Structure formats: structure tokens, C-alpha cells
Amino acid sequence: LFAVIASGVISLILSILFLILQAPDVALTEAAIGVALTTIIFIITIRNTVRYEDERDKKKKQKNVKKLAK
Numbered sequence: 001l002f003a004v005i006a007s008g009v010i011s012l013i014l015s016i017l018f019l020i021l022q023a024p025d026v027a028l029t030e031a032a033i034g035v036a037l038t039t040i041i042f043i044i045t046i047r048n049t050v051r052y053e054d055e056r057d058k059k060k061k062q063k064n065v066k067k068l069a070k
Contacts, residue, residue, distance in 0.1 A: 001046060003059035 018027035025056030 001043070004042040004046065007042075008035050011035045011038070034058060 012031055015031040015035060017028045018024075018030055
């Protein structure tokens with residue numbers, strides 16, 4: 001998730017840079033596609049991805065939590 005947000009921030013910076021360089025059409029396209037659309041698609045994909053864990057890993061984590069709780 002951090003990488004997706006970082007990518008969106010970099011696209012926003014590029015968009016501002018293109019605007020400073022007097023290329024408003026490129027800036028608008030970068031803002032629309034790079035910042036908005038791509039970031040939203042990645043976040044939706046990450047949210048809908050199922051994370052599979054091995055049962056041994058779950059039990060090991062539960063044991064570690066119980067040890068820390070003592």
C-alpha cells in the first residue's frame with residue numbers, strides 16, 4: 001500500500017512539474033491517469049486480494065502473542 005501511495009505522490013509531483021514547464025495538457029493527463037486512475041485501481045486490487053496463510057504460520061503467531069501476553 002505504501003508503494004501505491006508513493007507512486008501517486010510521484011505522479012502528482014510530475015504533474016506539477018509539467019505544469020511549471022508549460023505543458024498543461026501533459027500535466028492534466030498525468031494527473032488524471034497517474035494520480036487518480038492508477039492509484040484507485042491499485043488500491044481496489046489490493047483490497048480485493050485474498051491473503052492466504054499457512055495454518056502453521058497462524059498457530060506460530062498465536063503462540064507468540066500468548067507468550068507476549070504473559
